[in-house]
Amino acid sequence: MTRKPLTTLHGVGAALAGKLARLGLDNTFDLLFHLPSRFEDRTHVTPVYQLRHGQPALILGTIEGCQVQFGRRRSLLVGINDAGAFFTMRLFYFNAQQQRALQNGQWIQCFGEARQGAKGLEMVHPEYRVYAEEPKNITSDALTPVYPVTEGVTHARIRKLILAVLDSELAQVKELLPPVILQKYQFMPLADALRILHTPGADDDLAALASHRHPAQQRLAMEELLAHHLALRKLKLQRAELAAPRISITGSSWSRLKFSLAFELTGAQLRAIAEIEQDFTLLRPALRLIQGDVGCGKTLVAAAAALHAADSGYQVAIMAPTELLADQHRRNFESWCKPLGITVGWLTSRLPAAEKRAARAAIESGEVQIAIGTHALFQQSVCFARLGLIIVDEQHRFGVDQRLALKNKGRTDTQAPHQLIMSATPIPRSLSMVYYADLDVSNIDELPPGRKPVNTVVLPNTRREEVQERIRAACALGRQAYWVCPLIEESEVLQAQAATETAALLSAILGEIKVALIHGKMKPAEKDRLMQAFRKNEIDLLVATTVIEVGVDVPNASLMIIENAERLGLAQLHQLRGRVGRGEAQAVCVLMYQAPLGKTSRRRLDILRQTNDGFEIARHDLESRGPGELMGTRQTGDQQLKVANIVRDQALLPLVEQAAGELMNHHAENVGLIIDRWVKHKAHYAEV
Ligand code: ADP
Ligand code: MG
Numbered sequence: 001m002t003r004k005p006l007t008t009l010h011g012v013g014a015a016l017a018g019k020l021a022r023l024g025l026d027n028t029f030d031l032l033f034h035l036p037s038r039f040e041d042r043t044h045v046t047p048v049y050q051l052r053h054g055q056p057a058l059i060l061g062t063i064e065g066c067q068v069q070f071g072r073r074r075s076l077l078v079g080i081n082d083a084g085a086f087f088t089m090r091l092f093y094f095n096a097q098q099q100r101a102l103q104n105g106q107w108i109q110c111f112g113e114a115r116q117g118a119k120g121l122e123m124v125h126p127e128y129r130v131y132a133e134e135p136k137n138i139t140s141d142a143l144t145p146v147y148p149v150t151e152g153v154t155h156a157r158i159r160k161l162i163l164a165v166l167d168s169e170l171a172q173v174k175e176l177l178p179p180v181i182l183q184k185y186q187f188m189p190l191a192d193a194l195r196i197l198h199t200p201g202a203d204d205d206l207a208a209l210a211s212h213r214h215p216a217q218q219r220l221a222m223e224e225l226l227a228h229h230l231a232l233r234k235l236k237l238q239r240a241e242l243a244a245p246r247i248s249i250t251g252s253s254w255s256r257l258k259f260s261l262a263f264e265l266t267g268a269q270l271r272a273i274a275e276i277e278q279d280f281t282l283l284r285p286a287l288r289l290i291q292g293d294v295g296c297g298k299t300l301v302a303a304a305a306a307l308h309a310a311d312s313g314y315q316v317a318i319m320a321p322t323e324l325l326a327d328q329h330r331r332n333f334e335s336w337c338k339p340l341g342i343t344v345g346w347l348t349s350r351l352p353a354a355e356k357r358a359a360r361a362a363i364e365s366g367e368v369q370i371a372i373g374t375h376a377l378f379q380q381s382v383c384f385a386r387l388g389l390i391i392v393d394e395q396h397r398f399g400v401d402q403r404l405a406l407k408n409k410g411r412t413d414t415q416a417p418h419q420l421i422m423s424a425t426p427i428p429r430s431l432s433m434v435y436y437a438d439l440d441v442s443n444i445d446e447l448p449p450g451r452k453p454v455n456t457v458v459l460p461n462t463r464r465e466e467v468q469e470r471i472r473a474a475c476a477l478g479r480q481a482y483w484v485c486p487l488i489e490e491s492e493v494l495q496a497q498a499a500t501e502t503a504a505l506l507s508a509i510l511g512e513i514k515v516a517l518i519h520g521k522m523k524p525a526e527k528d529r530l531m532q533a534f535r536k537n538e539i540d541l542l543v544a545t546t547v548i549e550v551g552v553d554v555p556n557a558s559l560m561i562i563e564n565a566e567r568l569g570l571a572q573l574h575q576l577r578g579r580v581g582r583g584e585a586q587a588v589c590v591l592m593y594q595a596p597l598g599k600t601s602r603r604r605l606d607i608l609r610q611t612n613d614g615f616e617i618a619r620h621d622l623e624s625r626g627p628g629e630l631m632g633t634r635q636t637g638d639q640q641l642k643v644a645n646i647v648r649d650q651a652l653l654p655l656v657e658q659a660a661g662e663l664m665n666h667h668a669e670n671v672g673l674i675i676d677r678w679v680k681h682k683a684h685y686a687e688v
Contacts, residue, residue, distance in 0.1 A: 003027035036145030048085035081629040088122035107131040143200040193219040214452025221644035227678035232437035243415040245388035253310025268446035285416040292444025293614040314388025347373035453583040460595040481559035502545035555583035565591035570621040
């Protein structure tokens with residue numbers, strides 16, 4: 001394959017090439033794979049009397065009246081007459097010259113989306129052109145692809161370049177999918193798919209193209225998903241080449257802890273532990289995801305692994321996304337490790353400098369065997385003497401940079417520590433195939449015996465009084481409750497404000513009930529004191545922001561109220577709900593919403609009412625909100641995929657797996673080529 005730099009194209013100099021690079025276009029092949037984001041239909045002129053709201057259309061008529069309207073916003077209104085049917089073009093940005101050109105009696109063509117305005121149908125800033133005479137041939141023979149553009153590069157320019165490379169280079173684009181896969185699923189050849197998308201014909205199915213379900217798009221989506229899946233499989237193979245710390249599973253600490261517990265481990269916990277022990281015997285760095293619903297007992301599974309590592313003379317790092325959660329781990333591990341003579345260390349960014357220094361020194365000297373903390377543990381200044389195992393709790397809540405730092409800790413060119421990732425937000429299989437195929441997965445699909453499912457009620461905010469009564473009743477029985485405040489925005493300050501107001505209000509209304517407030521802006525010592533008091537049942541009602549989302553464990557709390565539940569993701573709501581239902585009493589979760597509730601939101605909340613199964617809930621979340629919610633990439637969005645969409649194209653995933661096997665076994669030489677073609681930013685894959 002010959003990819004040429006873009007400057008080899010006629011009319012492309014260094015300046016233009018630089019701008020194109022901003023679109024990720026570096027060579028001629030990149031241009032071929034720069035696909036239209038949508039298609040326009042200019043194959044016919046739509047008579048104005050047939051025009052409907054929301055319809056993109058090409059229309060033609062004569063100008064009748066052009067005037068500036070002064071209102072909330074100044075705009076230029078151009079009346080257009082098409083055989084007696086009237087229609088308005090509205091421009092908010094215009095200059096005198098433009099205004100002069102729009103003279104009565106001139107012909108005008110507009111392409112844009114029709115909208116219902118105050119005075120009938122209008123188009124706001126359509127593409128338009130004015131003619132002195134009635135124009136001929138304004139339609140095109142085929143659909144017009146519309147490409148993503150960037151500042152300084154016009155759409156016409158990009159289209160021209162693409163058409164040029166389509167002529168000169170398409171023949172050289174190699175078909176990389178194995179013939180069995182192409183035949184079995186009747187996928188069209190790659191070159192045909194690219195040609196259709198760049199130059200669709202008049203008879204190509206616009207509806208299919210618009211909904212991204214055209215066979216040409218499916219063909220490319222398939223290859224793209226395959227590329228991402230293969231990249232991870234390859235990463236997994238590379239990881240398997242590295243040496244790993246030798247962790248023996250015959251040490252006595254874990255069995256001593258196990259026998260000292262007041263309960264038996266569940267079958268699922270034992271299975272997960274056995275899988276980790278099996279990983280350790282393989283002498284290559286494990287990378288395992290332990291996923292299981294809130295309360296299924298992941299911490300003890302982590303403890304088993306940690307104690308084996310400590311017994312084998314290695315250090316363990318346990319990292320949690322919040323101070324609160326890290327602290328809970330610290331308490332658990334301290335109580336378990338003390339009798340075993342194993343040293344636990346503690347490091348967060350909020351420790352006073354001197355204590356931080358001391359903690360780092362103890363980690364560096366190897367004195368600390370199990371280090372627990374927040375992401376501070378993975379800062380560069382922290383050097384482990386003999387790091388053998390990294391355990392990350394709720395890793396989807398960590399940012400990309402933090403994950404990268406984590407990946408590099410304790411790693412050399414030839415060896416890497418073992419890694420366990422614990423998550424209460426199960427990753428649906430479809431998602432893990434494309435984003436986490438380099439991980440091994442253990443599912444803890446069983447809760448400790450005696451847990452009763454949480455009863456979930458959905459109520460409008462207007463029925464707050466009933467909810468307050470419920471709190472009174474629960475507290476009268478000696479139980480405790482949480483009240484989680486609305487996520488106004490992704491701003492800790494605003495959340496804290498809302499929570500503060502709610503706490504004051506509830507405290508006034510509920511009189512005899514002891515209300516306390518906890519939020520992310522509080523001093524750690526203060527949070528600590530409050531959590532302790534809540535654990536000791538000195539507080540009846542804890543008003544909180546979503547800081548309590550992960551991990552917090554207070555068995556006597558049996559009532560969870562969540563305000564404005566319609567704003568949160570299902571997985572997140574499920575997590576919050578998991579804070580209750582850990583004790584003897586029947587737990588209740590009240591999801592309050594701001595009426596009116598749309599149909600989709602209603603359905604979403606109903607799902608929570610109907611099921612307590614985290615896997616099922618995650619699947620719904622994926623379908624209704626896309627992968628960002630589950631992967632903690634809400635802000636960055638799902639930028640990795642260009643053509644495919646994990647939800648829309650789910651049906652392709654079984655084929656992806658089959659094709660990957662076929663390629664790795666019989667066409668290994670194509671694997672790297674497919675990855676290179678589609679996976680530009682491989683850093684993503686180094687995250688875990
Ligand atoms: P999560 O999976 O949400 O991290 P935890 O590890 O915090 O769950 O465990 C939740 C609670 O269940 C803890 O109080 C823990 O001691 C308890 N627990 C864990 N395993 C069992 C078990 N097999 N039987 C009974 N209780 C258990
Ligand atoms: Mg946990």
